[in-house]
Amino acid sequence: MEWLIASVISVMTGCGVYLTLRARTFPVVLGLTLLAYAVNVFLFSMGRLQIGIPAVIDPAAAAYTDPLPQALVLTAIVIAFGMTAFLIVLALKARSELGNDHVDGLHRSDDELKATKHNSTKTETERSQS
Amino acid sequence: MSLLSFNLPLAALLPFAAAPLAAWSTRYNRLASAWVAGLTTLLTLAILFPSMQAVFAGETLIQQWSWLPAIGFNIAFRLDGLALLFALLILLIGLLVIFYARYYLSAKDSMGRFYAYMLMFMGSMLGIVLSENLLQLVVFWELTSITSFLLISYWQHRQDARQGARMALAITGAGGLALLGGVLLLGHIVGSYELTQVLASGDLIRGHDLYLPTLLLILLGVFTKSAQFPFHFWLPHAMAAPTPVSAYLHSATMVKAGIFLLARFFPALSGTPEWSWLVGTAGMLTLLIGAYVALFKHDLKGLLAYSTLSHLGLITLLFGFGSQMALVAAIFHIINHATFKGSLFMVAGIIDHESGSRDMRKLNGLFKMMPHTAMLAMIAAAAMAGVPLLNGFLSKEMFFEQAISASDTTLAAWTIPALVTLAAIFSVAYSLRFIHDVFFNGEPIDLPKTPHEPPRFMKIPVDILVVLCLIVGVAPMLLIGPILSVAVAASLQAPAPEFSLAIWHGFNLPLMMSFIALVLGVAVYTVRHRLFAWHDRCLHGIEGKAVFDWLQWKTIRFAKKVTDYFDQTTLQPSVSWVIGGALVLSILTFFQFNSPLFGDRALMEADVITILMALTLIVASLLTVVLHHQRLTSLISIGVVGLVVALGFVKFSAPDLALTQLSVEVVTIVLLLLALFFLPQHTPQERSYIRLSRDGIISISAAVAVFLLTMAVLSREYTSIANFFIENAKPGGxxxxxxxxxxxxxxxxxxxxxxxxxxxxxxxxxxxxxxxxxxxxxxxxxxxxxxxxxxxxxxxxxxxxxxxxxxxxxxxxxxxxxxxxxxxxxxxxxxxxxxxxxxxxxxxxxxxxxxxxxxxxxxxxxxxxxxxxxxxxxxxxxxxxxxxxxxxxxxxxxxxxxxxxxxxxxxxxxxxxxxxxxxxxxxxxxxxxxxxxxxxxxx
Known part of the structure; x- marks a missing residue:
C-alpha cells in the first residue's frame, strides 16, 4: 500500500512541477493545484497509513490514527483553495491588463513564434483575435 | 514597584518615546521640538540621578527581566561607574548640543526631524552603555549605526552628505555584524550573555581556543565604530553632517562607543600579546595618520575630524598598553577629549555660520570680528595641543608616561616614545594652525558673509565646555577625581589603582616630551607652506575612500552579474531555478545519512480497489498534463484527481479531510470554470525542445525524489506527539x-x-x-x-x-x-x-x-x-x-x-x-x- 501512495504522490508532484513550468497562466494554476494535492497527501501520509481506525475518541477503539497531520492538512486544503482563487484571478487581471495570458505578459514568445512558422494550423489565440 | 527598580531601561527608552513627540510638536511651533529634546534630556538625567549615589559608593546596579531564556537573551540593564561616566557624557554634552543646534539650524532646516533623530541617537547610545545583556547591547549598537546614518544625511539634498552617510553606515554596519559574531562566540565560551558573568570569566576566555576569533571580531566592531586604521576614512566624510551632529557624534559619543567597548571588555579580553599588538598597532597608526593629515586639511571641520581620529588612536593605544594606569589615562582622556573637541566643533560651526566658509585659506584675521569666540577657540585648541594648565595637558602627560613605561618591556625601547612625540608635534602644529590661520594671519579673503559674533546664547555651550577645560586643567581632582575613580574601578572590575591628577610632577621625561612637542610643533607650523607643497606633490589623493568606492563598485557589479545570470526577467527560468534549487538541496541531504534509504517497518498489503483508484489518479494526473493544451478537458481530469484524493482520505481513516476535500473540490472546479470562460480555451504549443526536455527532467527528478522521500518516511517507525492530543482532547478541550x-x-x-x-x-x-x-x-x-x-x-x-x-x-x-x-x-x-x-x-x-x-x-x-x-x-x-x-x-x-x-x-x-x-x-x-x-x- 505504501508503494502505491508514494507513487501517487510522486506522479502528482511530477505533473504539478511540469505544469507549473509552462508559459501560460492557466496550466500554471493547474500545476500549482496539483502540487497542492501532492503536498497535502504527503503531509497526511506522515501520520502513516491507517485503515479503519478512528480519529474520534471512543472507549471501544483499540487504537487511534494520528490526528495532528489531519488537522494540519485540513487547513492546508482550505488555504490551497484560497491560493488557487487568488492565482486564477491574478491570471484574469493580467489577461485584462496585458491582453494575453503569457506568464511574462508577451503576446508571442519566441518558441511559440517558431510554432506558427512550422505549423500552418492556427492557434486558438489567433482565432479569437481575428 | 519603585522607580529605582526600572529607571535604567526607562532612561534608555525615554528618548525613543520622545522622538515622535519632538517631530510632531514642530508642526505647531518651530522651537517646540528643541524644548522637547532638552526637557527629555533633563528628565533622563533626573531619572538616573537617584541611582548615582549607589554607584559612587562602588555598587553595580542591575535590573533584568527574563525574555528569551532559551537563547540567553534577557532584557538586562546595568549601571556602574563606567556606564555612569558615559551616560553623563552622553546626556550633558547632548544637552549642550541641543541648545547649540537650536541657534545653528537655519529656518530652512526641519527642526523636528533633527531633534527626533538626535533623541533616537541619544537613546541608542544610552542603551549601549547601560546594557548588561550583550545581545541587547548589540541591538543598541546597530541602532546607533542607523540613527547616525540619519543624522549624517540630515541635509538630504547634498550629495556628499548622502555619500558620507552611506559610507558610515556600510562600515559601522559591517562592524556591527562582526561584533554580533564576536558576542555570540563570547556567549558560547562563557555560557551566558550577561556582562557580570563574562567579565568574571577573563581567564576562561583568554585560555579558550576561540579567543583569537572572538577578539578579532569584537575588535572589528570597535575599530569600525571608533574609526581606527584601516577603517578610519569614514569619519572625515561624515563631516558632511550639520556641525552640532559632528560635535555630538564625532567627538563625544558615537566614536567613543568603540572605545567604551574596549573599556568594558578590558577585564575579559586584555592582558594577552594578541590584545596588545592588535589594539596597540591600530591605535598607534591611527594616532600618527590622524595627527599628520590634520595639518594638511584646509577645511576647519576636516582638520578637526583628523584630529579626532588621532585622539581616538591615542586612547586606543593606551588601552593597548594594557596597564592599569594606562586605563586611568585612557578614561581621563575620553572626558577631556569630549570637552575640548566638542567646544572646537561648536566654534567651527559658529565660524561657518557667521562667515559662510570653513576654508582656512580664506578665513584669516577673524580675531577683530569675533574676539569672544576667538578666545574660546584658543583655550580649547590649547587644551587639544596639550598646553599646561588645561585638561589636555594632564592626560597627555599621563599618556607620555605610559608610553615610556610600556617601551621598557619591548625590544625597540625608544620607538614608542619617539613615535608618540612625533604625533604630539603634529598635534601642536595643527592646533596652532586652527588658531593662527583663522583668527590672525592677515585679512579674510572674499568670504560670502561679513563675519561677526554669533547670538549670545549660541556661545553659552562653548563657554561651559571651555570653562570645564580650565577647571579640570587647574584643579583636576576636584571635578574629575570621584567619577574617574569609580569608572576605572568598574572598567577593571577591581579597585582602582592609586592615581593623582596633579599639574606638577616635577622635571621628568614626560615633561621633556611635552616641551619638545611644543617647540617642534611651532617649528613645523612655521614651515607649513613648504610642507603643504610637498604633501600636495607626493601624497595627494591617497585616500581610503578610493579603495572603499572601488570595492563597492566591484561588489555591486558582481551582484548584478549574478542576478542577471539567474534572473532573465522571465518567469519560466526563474521558476525552474527555484524548483531545481530546492530539488538539488533536498537530494543532497539524502547523502548526509548513512542509514539505508528504506526502513524495515512492515508494509501493508494493497487491495484491488485501492490499486484501481490509485491507477485512476495517476492516469488522471498524466492526462491533465498531456491534455493541458485543451483547457476544459484538463480541468475535468484535474477534478477527477481531486475526487480520488478525497476517496483516499476516506479509505485511510480521515473523514474530516475527505469531507473538506470533497467540498473544496466542488468550489475549486466551479471557480476555475468561471475563470476559464475569460481565458483562451487552448494553450499554444511550446516549441523550445530544450526547455521542454529540461522541464521534463526537472519534473521527473522531482517525482523520483518525492517518491524516495515518501517511501523513506513511510517505511520507518515513528513516535508521534499525537498521544498528548488524544489523551487531552476530551478532558482538556x-x-x-x-x-x-x-x-x-x-x-x-x-x-x-x-x-x-x-x-x-x-x-x-x-x-x-x-x-x-x-x-x-x-x-x-x-x-x-x-x-x-x-x-x-x-x-x-x-x-x-x-x-x-x-x-x-x-x-x-x-x-x-x-x-x-x-x-x-x-x-x-x-x-x-x-x-x-x-x-x-x-x-x-x-x-x-x-x-x-x-x-x-x-x-x-x-x-x-x-x-x-x-x-x-x-x-x-x-x-x-x-x-x-x-x-x-x-x-x-x-x-x-x-x-x-x-x-x-x-x-x-x-x-x-x-x-x-x-x-x-x-x-x-x-x-x-x-x-x-x-x-x-x-x-
Missing part, C-alpha cells in the same frame, strides 16, 4: 473529535492565522476584480454560440428545493463537529456550495435580491468572533484563546456540550462562507456583465 479539537483549541492560534489568510485572499480577489472588464468570447471551443438561456428551469427548481436541506446539513455538520467528523471549515464549505448553487441556478440578480448580506460583513463578523473568543479568555486572565466548556441539558436534544471553542468555530465558519462566496460571486458577476454585453451586441 471537551470534544471527542480530536482533529477538530486541535483546530479550534490546541492550535487555535494557527487556525486564526489561517482564516485571516483566507479572508485576505478573498479581499485580494475582490480588489483585483474591482472595475475589471473582460469581454466574453463570442463562441465556445467548438465554435458554437453560447446558450441564451442561462438558467435551466429544472435545475432552478431543484436547487431551490435543496437549499434548506443543504443548509440543514451544514448546521448539523457544524454542531457535531466537536465530537464527530465535521466542524466550522467543512460546514462553511457546505454552506458556500449551497449558496453558490443558488447563484449558479438562479442567477446573481435573483439571489442577491433574496440574500441581502454583504459577504465582507460576514467575513469581518467571523474574524471578530474568532478573535473575540481569544480576547475574552485574555480578559479572564487566561492565555489567548483558552477554551472552556460545560454541559447543558436541552429539552428534546438531551445532554449537550457547550464549549467556548464552538464560538471560535462559528468564526471559522463565517470566514469560510464569506470568503468563498465572495470570490465566486465576484467572478460570477464578471461573467454576468460580460454576457449582458454580448446579448446587447447581438441585439
Amino acid at each position: 471537551g470534544g471527542t473529535n480530536v482533529v477538530n479539537v486541535i483546530l479550534v483549541d490546541f492550535r487555535g492560534f494557527d487556525t486564526l492565522g489561517e482564516i485571516v489568510v483566507l479572508a485576505l485572499a478573498g479581499l485580494g480577489v475582490f480588489a483585483m476584480l474591482e472595475g475589471l472588464k473582460l469581454a466574453a468570447p463570442a463562441k465556445d471551443v467548438e465554435g458554437l454560440e453560447w446558450s441564451h438561456d442561462p438558467h435551466p428551469p429544472i435545475m432552478q427548481t431543484l436547487t431551490r428545493l435543496l437549499f434548506p436541506l443543504m443548509l440543514m446539513v451544514a448546521v448539523y455538520i457544524f454542531l457535531r463537529g466537536h465530537n464527530l467528523p465535521g466542524g466550522g471549515f467543512i460546514a462553511g464549505l457546505i454552506a458556500s456550495v449551497a449558496l453558490i448553487s443558488q447563484y449558479l441556478a438562479n442567477g446573481i440578480d435573483w439571489t442577491n435580491e433574496r440574500l441581502r448580506t454583504d459577504m465582507h460583513r460576514v467575513m469581518w463578523l467571523g474574524l471578530l468572533i474568532a478573535t473575540g473568543t481569544g480576547v475574552v479568555s485574555m480578559l479572564l486572565s487566561y492565555p489567548f484563546l483558552t477554551s472552556a466548556f460545560t454541559y447543558l441539558n436541552w429539552p428534546v436534544v438531551g445532554k449537550f456540550e457547550v464549549a467556548s471553542a464552538i464560538a471560535f468555530d462559528l468564526g471559522v465558519f463565517l470566514v469560510v462562507v464569506g470568503a468563498t462566496v465572495m470570490i465566486l460571486v465576484e467572478l460570477g458577476k464578471l461573467s454576468h456583465a460580460a454576457h449582458f454585453i454580448n446579448v446587447e451586441d447581438i441585439k
Whole structure:
C-alpha cells in the first residue's frame, strides 16, 4: 500500500512541477493545484497509513490514527483553495491588463513564434483575435 | 514597584518615546521640538540621578527581566561607574548640543526631524552603555549605526552628505555584524550573555581556543565604530553632517562607543600579546595618520575630524598598553577629549555660520570680528595641543608616561616614545594652525558673509565646555577625581589603582616630551607652506575612500552579474531555478545519512480497489498534463484527481479531510470554470525542445525524489506527539473529535492565522476584480454560440428545493463537529456550495435580491468572533484563546456540550462562507456583465 501512495504522490508532484513550468497562466494554476494535492497527501501520509481506525475518541477503539497531520492538512486544503482563487484571478487581471495570458505578459514568445512558422494550423489565440 | 527598580531601561527608552513627540510638536511651533529634546534630556538625567549615589559608593546596579531564556537573551540593564561616566557624557554634552543646534539650524532646516533623530541617537547610545545583556547591547549598537546614518544625511539634498552617510553606515554596519559574531562566540565560551558573568570569566576566555576569533571580531566592531586604521576614512566624510551632529557624534559619543567597548571588555579580553599588538598597532597608526593629515586639511571641520581620529588612536593605544594606569589615562582622556573637541566643533560651526566658509585659506584675521569666540577657540585648541594648565595637558602627560613605561618591556625601547612625540608635534602644529590661520594671519579673503559674533546664547555651550577645560586643567581632582575613580574601578572590575591628577610632577621625561612637542610643533607650523607643497606633490589623493568606492563598485557589479545570470526577467527560468534549487538541496541531504534509504517497518498489503483508484489518479494526473493544451478537458481530469484524493482520505481513516476535500473540490472546479470562460480555451504549443526536455527532467527528478522521500518516511517507525492530543482532547478541550479539537483549541492560534489568510485572499480577489472588464468570447471551443438561456428551469427548481436541506446539513455538520467528523471549515464549505448553487441556478440578480448580506460583513463578523473568543479568555486572565466548556441539558436534544471553542468555530465558519462566496460571486458577476454585453451586441 505504501508503494502505491508514494507513487501517487510522486506522479502528482511530477505533473504539478511540469505544469507549473509552462508559459501560460492557466496550466500554471493547474500545476500549482496539483502540487497542492501532492503536498497535502504527503503531509497526511506522515501520520502513516491507517485503515479503519478512528480519529474520534471512543472507549471501544483499540487504537487511534494520528490526528495532528489531519488537522494540519485540513487547513492546508482550505488555504490551497484560497491560493488557487487568488492565482486564477491574478491570471484574469493580467489577461485584462496585458491582453494575453503569457506568464511574462508577451503576446508571442519566441518558441511559440517558431510554432506558427512550422505549423500552418492556427492557434486558438489567433482565432479569437481575428 | 519603585522607580529605582526600572529607571535604567526607562532612561534608555525615554528618548525613543520622545522622538515622535519632538517631530510632531514642530508642526505647531518651530522651537517646540528643541524644548522637547532638552526637557527629555533633563528628565533622563533626573531619572538616573537617584541611582548615582549607589554607584559612587562602588555598587553595580542591575535590573533584568527574563525574555528569551532559551537563547540567553534577557532584557538586562546595568549601571556602574563606567556606564555612569558615559551616560553623563552622553546626556550633558547632548544637552549642550541641543541648545547649540537650536541657534545653528537655519529656518530652512526641519527642526523636528533633527531633534527626533538626535533623541533616537541619544537613546541608542544610552542603551549601549547601560546594557548588561550583550545581545541587547548589540541591538543598541546597530541602532546607533542607523540613527547616525540619519543624522549624517540630515541635509538630504547634498550629495556628499548622502555619500558620507552611506559610507558610515556600510562600515559601522559591517562592524556591527562582526561584533554580533564576536558576542555570540563570547556567549558560547562563557555560557551566558550577561556582562557580570563574562567579565568574571577573563581567564576562561583568554585560555579558550576561540579567543583569537572572538577578539578579532569584537575588535572589528570597535575599530569600525571608533574609526581606527584601516577603517578610519569614514569619519572625515561624515563631516558632511550639520556641525552640532559632528560635535555630538564625532567627538563625544558615537566614536567613543568603540572605545567604551574596549573599556568594558578590558577585564575579559586584555592582558594577552594578541590584545596588545592588535589594539596597540591600530591605535598607534591611527594616532600618527590622524595627527599628520590634520595639518594638511584646509577645511576647519576636516582638520578637526583628523584630529579626532588621532585622539581616538591615542586612547586606543593606551588601552593597548594594557596597564592599569594606562586605563586611568585612557578614561581621563575620553572626558577631556569630549570637552575640548566638542567646544572646537561648536566654534567651527559658529565660524561657518557667521562667515559662510570653513576654508582656512580664506578665513584669516577673524580675531577683530569675533574676539569672544576667538578666545574660546584658543583655550580649547590649547587644551587639544596639550598646553599646561588645561585638561589636555594632564592626560597627555599621563599618556607620555605610559608610553615610556610600556617601551621598557619591548625590544625597540625608544620607538614608542619617539613615535608618540612625533604625533604630539603634529598635534601642536595643527592646533596652532586652527588658531593662527583663522583668527590672525592677515585679512579674510572674499568670504560670502561679513563675519561677526554669533547670538549670545549660541556661545553659552562653548563657554561651559571651555570653562570645564580650565577647571579640570587647574584643579583636576576636584571635578574629575570621584567619577574617574569609580569608572576605572568598574572598567577593571577591581579597585582602582592609586592615581593623582596633579599639574606638577616635577622635571621628568614626560615633561621633556611635552616641551619638545611644543617647540617642534611651532617649528613645523612655521614651515607649513613648504610642507603643504610637498604633501600636495607626493601624497595627494591617497585616500581610503578610493579603495572603499572601488570595492563597492566591484561588489555591486558582481551582484548584478549574478542576478542577471539567474534572473532573465522571465518567469519560466526563474521558476525552474527555484524548483531545481530546492530539488538539488533536498537530494543532497539524502547523502548526509548513512542509514539505508528504506526502513524495515512492515508494509501493508494493497487491495484491488485501492490499486484501481490509485491507477485512476495517476492516469488522471498524466492526462491533465498531456491534455493541458485543451483547457476544459484538463480541468475535468484535474477534478477527477481531486475526487480520488478525497476517496483516499476516506479509505485511510480521515473523514474530516475527505469531507473538506470533497467540498473544496466542488468550489475549486466551479471557480476555475468561471475563470476559464475569460481565458483562451487552448494553450499554444511550446516549441523550445530544450526547455521542454529540461522541464521534463526537472519534473521527473522531482517525482523520483518525492517518491524516495515518501517511501523513506513511510517505511520507518515513528513516535508521534499525537498521544498528548488524544489523551487531552476530551478532558482538556471537551470534544471527542480530536482533529477538530486541535483546530479550534490546541492550535487555535494557527487556525486564526489561517482564516485571516483566507479572508485576505478573498479581499485580494475582490480588489483585483474591482472595475475589471473582460469581454466574453463570442463562441465556445467548438465554435458554437453560447446558450441564451442561462438558467435551466429544472435545475432552478431543484436547487431551490435543496437549499434548506443543504443548509440543514451544514448546521448539523457544524454542531457535531466537536465530537464527530465535521466542524466550522467543512460546514462553511457546505454552506458556500449551497449558496453558490443558488447563484449558479438562479442567477446573481435573483439571489442577491433574496440574500441581502454583504459577504465582507460576514467575513469581518467571523474574524471578530474568532478573535473575540481569544480576547475574552485574555480578559479572564487566561492565555489567548483558552477554551472552556460545560454541559447543558436541552429539552428534546438531551445532554449537550457547550464549549467556548464552538464560538471560535462559528468564526471559522463565517470566514469560510464569506470568503468563498465572495470570490465566486465576484467572478460570477464578471461573467454576468460580460454576457449582458454580448446579448446587447447581438441585439
